[in-house]
């Protein structure tokens with residue numbers, strides 16, 4: 001049974017949530033906060049993926065702010081089509097009104113960081129630095145029994161995972177495992193050693209390095225095996241992490257506590 005790489009991160013959050021989502025195929029009703037999170041994720045991800053396209057259009061860094069703003073308008077038009085399934089049933093207009101202010105301030109941050117990059121490195125080098133070799137690259141391996149979609153692949157070969165949520169002090173373990181799994185998949189596919197990847201935090205426009213250490217690789221394989229057991233129907237105990245706050249924030253709570 002093929003394990004999706006995102007399942008490794010879900011397992012790190014809660015093994016029981018993997019069972020409810022992947023084995024029982026439950027789709028809980030979204031809370032307003034979760035709906036905001038999904039819409040915000042889609043917008044931020046698009047803003048990240050489109051940065052190289054914008055840089056290609058400018059002659060001077062002063063043009064970035066306006067171009068980003070107009071790209072934001074294009075993203076709003078595109079959202080209902082490109083994220084049709086993920087955003088199904090969400091009242092987009094209302095949520096956009098609620099998150100517009102914070103997205104606008106992030107656009108300001110993207111604009112000023114890109115402008116600094118262009119000033120320091122010149123347009124051509126800046127373009128090279130932000131242009132991915134591939135985006136949303138689907139990959140799978142029978143040998144690793146893993147499948148997934150890599151957000152960005154940069155050259156020299158390294159995976160980048162875009163994270164649009166709140167930023168912690170360091171990279172969460174679930175995100176590190178996800179990134180490492182993508183690195184292992186790319187290594188196998190392109191027969192090239194990969195030593196590192198990056199988690200991109202869109203809210204602060206920062207990329208953090210993750211080293212693909214032996215310990216982390218073992219953790220990926222170990223977690224993959226545990227997820228495989230869950231996908232075979234092995235129900236984890238309730239609140240296996242012992243963290244009630246996680247349960248309070250979990251969209252499966254209602255169903256989970258009655259099983």
Ligand code: SF4
Pocket residue numbers: 013014015016017020237238239240246247248250251252253254256257
């Ligand atoms: S409610 Fe708690 S135990 Fe149940 S899936 Fe969510 S986090 Fe896990």
